[in-house]
Amino acid sequence: MWLALPLWAEEASKPVESRGDYSMAHYDPNDSTVVEVEEEEQKEMSAKDYLLWPFSHIIQPALDLLVYPFSAPVKYAAENRILEKSADLAAFGPKRNIYIYPTMNLKPGTRTQIGIAYRHRNMLFQKDYFVANATLFVNSDMKFSTRYTKRNLLGSDFVIGGRLDLTLDRDATVALPRSLTLFDTDETFIYTDSSYSAQLRLGHPLPFVPNMDFQIEGEIDRCLFDLPDVQDTVLTDHPKFNPNTHGLYQNYYQFPLKFTLTYDNIDAPFVPTRGSRISATWRYVNVTEYAGANVTSKSNSLDHDYQAFDFVAQHYFYLGKDDSKYGLTAKEAREFRKFYTDFSWDETLRLWRPENIKNTLLNRRVLAIQFRMRQMWEMEEGGAPFSAFSTAGGTYPLRGYTRRYADFAMKGISLEYRWPIDRLVDGVLFDEYVSYGRNWYSLDGDKLLNSWGFGIRVRKPDMYLFRIQIGFHGFNGFALVCTVAPEFQ
Numbered sequence: 294m295w296l297a298l299p300l301w302a303e304e305a306s307k308p309v310e311s312r313g314d315y316s317m318a319h320y321d322p323n324d325s326t327v328v329e330v331e332e333e334e335q336k337e338m339s340a341k342d343y344l345l346w347p348f349s350h351i352i353q354p355a356l357d358l359l360v361y362p363f364s365a366p367v368k369y370a371a372e373n374r375i376l377e378k379s380a381d382l383a384a385f386g387p388k389r390n391i392y393i394y395p396t397m398n399l400k401p402g403t404r405t406q407i408g409i410a411y412r413h414r415n416m417l418f419q420k421d422y423f424v425a426n427a428t429l430f431v432n433s434d435m436k437f438s439t440r441y442t443k444r445n446l447l448g449s450d451f452v453i454g455g456r457l458d459l460t461l462d463r464d465a466t467v468a469l470p471r472s473l474t475l476f477d478t479d480e481t482f483i484y485t486d487s488s489y490s491a492q493l494r495l496g497h498p499l500p501f502v503p504n505m506d507f508q509i510e511g512e513i514d515r516c517l518f519d520l521p522d523v524q525d526t527v528l529t530d531h532p533k534f535n536p537n538t539h540g541l542y543q544n545y546y547q548f549p550l551k552f553t554l555t556y557d558n559i560d561a562p563f564v565p566t567r568g569s570r571i572s573a574t575w576r577y578v579n580v581t582e583y584a585g586a587n588v589t590s591k592s593n594s595l596d597h598d599y600q601a602f603d604f605v606a607q608h609y610f611y612l613g614k615d616d617s618k619y620g621l622t623a624k625e626a627r628e629f630r631k632f633y634t635d636f637s638w639d640e641t642l643r644l645w646r647p648e649n650i651k652n653t654l655l656n657r658r659v660l661a662i663q664f665r666m667r668q669m670w671e672m673e674e675g676g677a678p679f680s681a682f683s684t685a686g687g688t689y690p691l692r693g694y695t696r697r698y699a700d701f702a703m704k705g706i707s708l709e710y711r712w713p714i715d716r717l718v719d720g721v722l723f724d725e726y727v728s729y730g731r732n733w734y735s736l737d738g739d740k741l742l743n744s745w746g747f748g749i750r751v752r753k754p755d756m757y758l759f760r761i762q763i764g765f766h767g768f769n770g771f772a773l774v775c776t777v778a779p780e781f782q
Contacts, residue, residue: 371626376758377717379394388415390415391411391414392410392413393410393411393412394409394758395407395408395409396426398428398776398777398778399773399776400687400695403431403432403434403464405430406429406431406436408436409427410425411423411425411426412756418443420443420444422443423441424439424440425437426439432463432464434462434463435461436459436460437457438456438457438459440457441455442454450498452496452506452508454493454496455492456490456491456492457490457491458492459489460486460488460489461486462487464483464521464523466696466697467481467483467699468481468684468698469481470699470700471698471730472700472701473533475531475532477739479696481696481697483523484518484521484541485521486517489517490512490513491512491513492512493510494511494551495508495509495510496508496509504558505554505555506554506555507554508552509551510549510551511549511550512548512549512551514546514547516544516545516546517544518540519542519587520542520587528541535675536679537588537589538591538675539675539677539679540678540679540680541679543585543587543588543592545581545582545583545597546580547579547678548578549576549577549578549579550576550577553572556570556571558570563754564620564752564754566611566619566659567610567611569607569608569609571607572604572605573602573603573604575600575602576600577598577600578600578601580599582597583597595675596672597676597677598673598677599669599677599681600669600672601667601670601681602667603665603667604665604666605664606664608661609659609660610659610662611658612654612658612659612660613655613656613657613658619713620713620716620754621713621715626715629715657712658711658712659709659711660708660709661780662706663707665703665705666702666704666705667702667733668702668733669681669682669701682699682701683699683701684698684699685698685699685729685742686698689705689725690725690780691705691725691744692744692762692774693744693746693764693766693770693771694766694772698727698742699729700729700730700740701730702730702731702732702735703727704729705726706726707781708723709721709722709723710722711750717751717752721747721750721762721780722747723745724743724744724745725744725745726743726744727744728742742766744764744766746762746765748762748763749762750780757777758777759777760775760776760779760780761773761775
């Protein structure tokens with residue numbers, strides 16, 4: 294039916310043949326034959342009219358009613374330049390290099406959080422960057438994070454950076470590795486997390502190789518894991534997953550040492566349209582003996598050290614003419630805004646006519662693809678801490694799920710279709726798959742997760758603002774994503 298509608302539209306545009314030659318040059322208003330022909334044509338409805346009547350009188354008003362709750366706020370925000378004014382309002386300093394703005398992340402239960410972010414470019418030196426975040430959960434849990442990066446250290450090509458994190462979470466969730474569960478099913482438990490960590494990294498571009506750099510990173514993590522307030526979720530015994538040897542409800546230090554090789558030639562950090570970003574990271578983590586009130590005689594019977602390898606590959610395809618730009622001009626933004634806020638069935642049909650489909654789908658669009666893989670190896674089987682296992686969830690990404698899944702290995706692929714709908718706003722359609730198991734090369738249909746959905750992302754060329762998306766896992770449930778974190782973080 295959709296393919297046939299344009300044919301009727303073309304048919305209606307042709308001149309109507311009537312009985313006799315009644316051109317304007319020979320028009321006689323007293324000629325009764327002309328009046329009879331006109332009345333007869335008014336009474337007759339074409340096949341297109343019959344087909345479009347339910348759309349125009351039933352479906353069109355229903356769609357207008359559904360679109361209005363979204364179009365009205367969008368129209369108001371666009372007409373009053375709310376996004377632009379908000380971005381300008383968050384900027385401070387003589388060079389507008391300081392940003393202070395609220396953050397949020399809507400999740401089920403106590404995972405919902407609000408916070409504040411502080412970003413400062415060129416704070417102490419040229420080409421340095423400082424970021425601080427403070428987050429408050431709805432159950433009064435808190436999280437703090439700061440990071441600092443300085444490029445061209447002492448006039449060289451070295452990049453130095455540091456990070457401090459503090460977590461106060463009384464109902465953190467741990468997902469047991471599925472290959473270590475009782476009946477190969479997913480099991481989750483609650484614990485209290487009061488950890489803090491310090492990180493220092495040093496990077497340098499590879500000589501004679503463009504767009505590639507090497508980075509070494511050292512870190513100190515103080516892991517303070519205790520029993521939760523909700524006692525009925527405490528894991529005391531398990532035939533495959535020993536909570537004592539895996540550090541659950543116990544305290545310890547760990548010292549990760551990481552080496553990362555990165556290739557990056559994307560054209561923009563927050564609005565990428567072309568290029569690739571590929572990174573490979575190997576880490577060795579030294580873990581001290583477990584301590585605390587919940588330590589048993591078996592807790593330190595095994596070596597807790599482990600290794601892990603991470604690989605991430607992202608590529609952005611620009612769909613359109615090479616000389617066209619992805620972003621919208623002010624005039625184009627007004628036209629797009631009018632289409633999305635003043636919904637019109639006729640305009641929709643025009644965009645989806647066969648002669649316009651190529652321009653509608655394949656012009657000024659971006660196709661973003663990400664492949665991610667992680668494998669963890671224990672130095673002694675059964676001794677690595679539970680935080681060492683690979684996890685998949687909302688940030689893997691797997692946006693249609695509200696919970697996390699864990700195992701020794703994870704691999705996933707994400708596909709995003711992006712198009713501009715305003716000067717600072719992109720529309721997004723996404724589909725993603727994640728597989729997990731004992732080894733990265735294994736594939737089990739029962740351990741294959743799918744997530745798909747749609748939404749918007751709001752950004753400036755030099756700063757990511759937020760995204761609002763809805764993700765589905767099959768047709769069994771959905772998750773609302775409202776966060777300041779980028780998709781492929």
